[in-house]
């Protein structure tokens with residue numbers, strides 16, 4: 421964020437300040453913003469939670485989580501002093517009355533709480549007059565999951581928008597804070613080379629993957645009630661899909677960009693009731709070794725029901741019903757305890773129309789593939805065909821690789837810096853609008869319904885590439901998944 425101006429003076433109220441998100445990501449990101457000169461001395465934090473601690477207790481609890489780099493000490497000492505604590509239950513009046521007395525001017529309220537509190541907190545903030553923008557902006561940042569299906573997301577949007585305007589709501593999808601995700605738009609719209617072939621004439625299909633080696637670990641309670649589909653697809657993976665598929669916006673204004681993304685998301689057609697068995701695959705891991713860890717059966721993990729049918733892997737096939745994408749399948753997959761951590765978008769191009777090369781059957785030429793790598797190594801690569809040296813005309817595969825880290829210093833970033841800074845300066849580009857959230861849920865609702873009715877996820881070994889059914893889903897159409905890792 422070179423050249424960016426510091427955010428205006430404001431108070432950030434973090435509901436759920438003693439939680440993991442606040443400690444691991446929010447406060448370290450705010451510290452990075454202080455170090456970059458993007459938050460001034462007039463920025464302060466009030467942490468709210470039901471834990472029995474005081475200012476010192478909150479600050480001490482944060483000490484272990486903030487950067488230990490040489491230059492972090494001074495910035496942390498300065499920010500630490502500006503962090504205070506307010507004890508209270510989110511569904512009682514007292515903390516809101518106390519906030520009313522403490523908060524003046526600009527304020528943003530970050531709901532880093534269990535999702536069941538989102539609506540209540542907004543109601544209580546509004547009841548207490550804390551969302552009135554008479555003497556400064558008042559914004560609410562809301563974490564995912566935003567609803568657990570289409571009706572609950574619609575109900576939550578209604579509840580929130582009955583009290584505050586859409587312009588005050590910043591629904592977080594932390595994938596949008598990742599540099600490479602933001603770069604997809606630049607890669608597409610600043611490079612004539614790409615945009616010229618970015619359509620169904622040249623693109624055979626697109627694969628979007630978010631594979632993790634971690635298992636559910638300590639998050640069993642949340643995860644068993646959620647599953648891989650809800651956890652990742654209508655939000656994170658659809659955001660990647662929107663970036664890849666959207667039409668060029670007329671400007672880089674937040675609304676112009678969000679309008680194009682919303683249009684794309686509204687055009688996503690997921691499997692309907694009778695198509696779920698063919699176009700959606702769910703899996704659940706069994707004991708194995710993933711990453712550097714031994715992983716038990718999903719059923720043997722903490723806080724998982726012994727007969728749980730929750731999927732830890734989901735793969736779906738969707739189409740995008742627009743002029744640009746008609747007939748191009750988009751395959752999306754995500755899962756835990758897989759063979760590699762790998763978040764990527766693979767754009768697979770169509771074969772050349774005619775094979776000129778003697779003895780080289782065009783159907784045997786591997787397609788050009790453009791890989792937009794989001795994690796773990798941010799970069800872009802392009803696989804293409806070359807002639808193998810020698811007197812005989814024979815083809816081989818080569819790759820052009822661009823790695824961010826080789827060209828630009830990436831520094832220490834959590835991914836939340838941009839999101840927090842943008843919320844404080846009032847830029848909603850990277851936040852989900854109500855219609856975008858609902859379009860995401862609408863596209864997967866038939867799958868949720870079908871899976872809710874019965875059936876079992878297919879087992880896969882921890883450390884593998886996922887259930888066999890996911891490979892079959894592509895093989896049926898003569899395609900295969902890009903190898904993980």
Ligand code: BG6
Nearest residue numbers: 564594595632651652656763795
């Ligand atoms: C979260 C999901 O939203 O995203 C987690 O709830 C998942 O289950 C995480 O692990 C992945 O995010 P990242 O940034 O680690 O790729």
